[in-house]
Every structure is written in structure tokens, then in C-alpha cells.
Amino acid sequence: MAGTPVPFTADDYAARMDRAARAAAEAGLAGVLVAPGPDLVWLTGYAPPAATERLTLLVLAAGRDPVLVVPTLEAPDAEKAAGASALTLRDWTDGKDPYAATAPLLDGRGRFGVGDSTWALHLLGLQKALPDTSYVPLTEALPMLRAVKDAAELERLAAAGAAADATYEEILKVPFAGRREADVAADLADLLRRFGHEQVDFTVVGSGPNGANPHHEAGDRVIGRGDTVVLDFGGLKHGYGSDTSRTVHVGEPSAEEQRVHDVVRAAQQAAFEAVRPGAACQDVDRAARAYITDAGYGDRFIHRTGHGIGVTTHEPPYMIEGEEQPLVPGMCFSVEPGIYLPGRFGVRIEDIVTVTGDGGRRLNDTPREMAVVQ
Incomplete structure (x- = not known):
């Protein structure tokens, strides 16, 4: 670090x-x-x-x-x-x-x-x-007051993102099957602190049907083989935020689970590619939503595509239909489409992205493919 x-x-x-x-x-x-x-x-x-x-x-x-x-x-x-x-x-x-x-x-x-x-x-x-x-x-x-970050702020956000990435790489090594969601959430919190976070804001662990609730609070459900598990975690390092999501599977996924994950991954990539100076915030949302809708899951993408991040983990700008604020270099926000199938499972993939002079740069670099955990 x-x-x-x-x-x-x-x-x-x-x-x-x-x-x-x-x-x-x-x-x-x-x-x-x-x-x-x-x-x-x-x-x-x-x-x-x-x-x-x-x-x-x-x-x-x-x-x-x-x-x-x-x-x-x-x-x-x-x-x-x-x-x-x-x-x-x-x-x-x-x-x-x-x-x-x-x-x-x-x-x-x-x-x-x-x-x-x-x-x-x-x-x-x-x-x-x-x-x-x-x-x-x-x-x-003044919704954009804190939206455009200077070089020193970008350095802090990049460090927070790297710490979150290190946390994800380590959590893949712990056992999931047979443990409660709350146990894995505690592991995430401990790892974020180990990698330099002074504040942990959230550790979402949504296994099986709980993954269909985007803001599920990790609880006593015991994770089992065959579960899809949504991980969403972040907090503050040096006063600036991290926020990343990956979806893993306990054992090999079914064909449907893999297909849903592939759709979300492609939608997240499409949204990332929509990031460029002069584009509207809503264009990022539209790119992700169009891909998911074309794949037949439009009504199961139930939240905005992204939110700003800085000294708080949620702040303007927001990547949502109707937000016409143009993107400018230095803005930082999440790109996090998801698909949620009630009673069954959910999938979300999230990176923090900053606008550059000619596009966007991810501040999270861990693999976006569905990882298989034990």
C-alpha cells in the first residue's frame, strides 16, 4: 500500500x-x-x-x-x-x-x-x-461543489480503491460455505482496516436470495454451496472513499447464473466506455440499462448506475436518467449495474471511475469475471 x-x-x-x-x-x-x-x-x-x-x-x-x-x-x-x-x-x-x-x-x-x-x-x-x-x-x-477532484484528492481516491482491491483479493481466500454472512462481512471489515481504512462504512454480503436485495444487511444466513454471493464494501482511507462490488459463487455456477453475471459484466463495460468529457451523467446510466434491457432483464435493474464519491462514499454526481450534468475531468463516481431476481439471487459489479481528458480510468482493477470460492 x-x-x-x-x-x-x-x-x-x-x-x-x-x-x-x-x-x-x-x-x-x-x-x-x-x-x-x-x-x-x-x-x-x-x-x-x-x-x-x-x-x-x-x-x-x-x-x-x-x-x-x-x-x-x-x-x-x-x-x-x-x-x-x-x-x-x-x-x-x-x-x-x-x-x-x-x-x-x-x-x-x-x-x-x-x-x-x-x-x-x-x-x-x-x-x-x-x-x-x-x-x-x-x-x-451547488451540486457539483465537491464533484471535481484535484490531483491530491485523486491520489487519495486511488489509494482507497487499491486498498479495497487488496481486500477483495484476500477475501477470495477465506471459506464461504458453512459460515454466516455476518462472518464474511466481519472479515471484509478487518481487511479494509488492515489495508489502511480508518473508517468502514458498509460490508454487504448478500448470499443466495439475499443477493436480490441491493442493500442487504449481512445477517445469520449460512452460506451454502451453490450460492451466488454479492459483495459490496467500502469506507474511508486518508479521508476519501472506496466502494467496490464483485459477485462470487460458492462452487461452480449454473448456466443461468453465469449468463446473468456475463450480462452485468458487459453492461458495466458498456457504461465505462460511455464515460468521456462532455457526455451527460445520464449517458452512463443509459449505456448500462440498454444492454441489460436488451438481454431481457430491464425490470430487474432497480437502481441508478452510479453515484459520486469523495469525502463521503455517496455524493453528487449521480449516473441516472434525467441527470444532464456534463462529465468533466476529475469527476469520480461508481459504475455499478446489477440484476436482481427476487427469491433467487442477484449480481452486481462496481468500480470507481474518474473522468480523464479523453475518457475514463478505473480506480478498481480486480477481475470482473465471476470468481469461484469455497
Whole structure:
């Protein structure tokens, strides 16, 4: 596995905050308000305590210095954040009104983009203090804010993808037959951590009929010979996501199981080949869906073809019909068609793909053929 990447600098975070403020102005917004969550980490490097009812809010507006409103007791940690040198901190103490402290920063009126992680408690408090303001979710107002990755982010995503690949190669060596799905899921989690993940977000192990549920939670079902098993796993390494799926078989597959797998593999390849600058997100979905529909399984492909990935494992852009956002170099997203036959089995194959200057590049390189496990 590659070593630890060079940390992001204060200048990196300052550039991101400036980009967000300018994008907000271009979208007709008075500014951007970001509460604790992935957006705040991406913009500032600051991750305050997750379970706090105290208002913490980054205020960004074009032509103004960024301001971070924080509880006084959290101010020392906020000052240590990597992007803190580009911020003005405004703290408030317990017993005082945090919305009164924030109100002057918003000029009392205008439409603001609000981070998706903002508590309703805080949004309602702002609305009460500033009745002439209005708010729109950032995923609606600025859906592409984090979508295009720079070279340092791509390096982290590639490292996370390589760690997930190493996990898959190792899981093929463990016994499946006679063990519970939860046992194999625990193996996946242990392997992701062994290969450098600081956070494991999901370990789907869908055996036999459970594989027909795309988000099946691994449980007590005992995997048997003859089972098709969907594996979907990922998390965060160096703060950036991995997410890959492969479908394996315990013993030799039947002709039907092999055919369904071959259809999904060809559909995944068709979708990958549709990735190029200027194509619409929906074109990737259309390529996979057309192949599966032509093979007679169109009604059994029941989810979008892909989702963006970065500091979270699911984020914009989404590869789905109706999403006309053009692909540009640096975007990263999953390509993961599947076929699900209720009560019988499912198949999914997933890679993370980044858009390049002339097409796409996979960040997962393990074989896509159906592996036979014991």
C-alpha cells in the first residue's frame, strides 16, 4: 500500500472556500452556510464533535473573508484546523443567543445555500432571527461543489480503491460455505482496516436470495454451496472513499447464473466506455440499462448506475436518467449495474471511475469475471 499522502494545506482550504463563495454568487446566492459534516471538513479541515447541539457554522460570501461561528469552548480546537489561518473566528458563549451572533454576518436578507448536515434546530433559529432570509440545500444549489477532484484528492481516491482491491483479493481466500454472512462481512471489515481504512462504512454480503436485495444487511444466513454471493464494501482511507462490488459463487455456477453475471459484466463495460468529457451523467446510466434491457432483464435493474464519491462514499454526481450534468475531468463516481431476481439471487459489479481528458480510468482493477470460492 502507498504511504500517507501529503496533508492538505491552509492554502488548499482557502482556495476551496473561495471557490465555494464564487460559485454561490454565480448561482445567485447571497452566500453559503456550512454546519459540521463532510462539507465543513472539505472546506476547512475542521471536524468538531459530531454530537453537539451548539451552533457551529461557516459563513462564506463572495468578496468577504470566511467566518466560522463556534461555541467558545470549541474555539481552541477550531483554531488548530488546517484552514483556520484563512478564517475569522466568531465565538459565542453558553447562555447567549448564537443566532444573534450569526445574524450580522448575513445582512438580514437574501437566499443562502445551506449544508445538508445542518440541524433543523439551527435552520429554524436562523429563520426566526432573520425572517427576510431564505435557504436552499447545497446539493440543490451547488451540486457539483465537491464533484471535481484535484490531483491530491485523486491520489487519495486511488489509494482507497487499491486498498479495497487488496481486500477483495484476500477475501477470495477465506471459506464461504458453512459460515454466516455476518462472518464474511466481519472479515471484509478487518481487511479494509488492515489495508489502511480508518473508517468502514458498509460490508454487504448478500448470499443466495439475499443477493436480490441491493442493500442487504449481512445477517445469520449460512452460506451454502451453490450460492451466488454479492459483495459490496467500502469506507474511508486518508479521508476519501472506496466502494467496490464483485459477485462470487460458492462452487461452480449454473448456466443461468453465469449468463446473468456475463450480462452485468458487459453492461458495466458498456457504461465505462460511455464515460468521456462532455457526455451527460445520464449517458452512463443509459449505456448500462440498454444492454441489460436488451438481454431481457430491464425490470430487474432497480437502481441508478452510479453515484459520486469523495469525502463521503455517496455524493453528487449521480449516473441516472434525467441527470444532464456534463462529465468533466476529475469527476469520480461508481459504475455499478446489477440484476436482481427476487427469491433467487442477484449480481452486481462496481468500480470507481474518474473522468480523464479523453475518457475514463478505473480506480478498481480486480477481475470482473465471476470468481469461484469455497
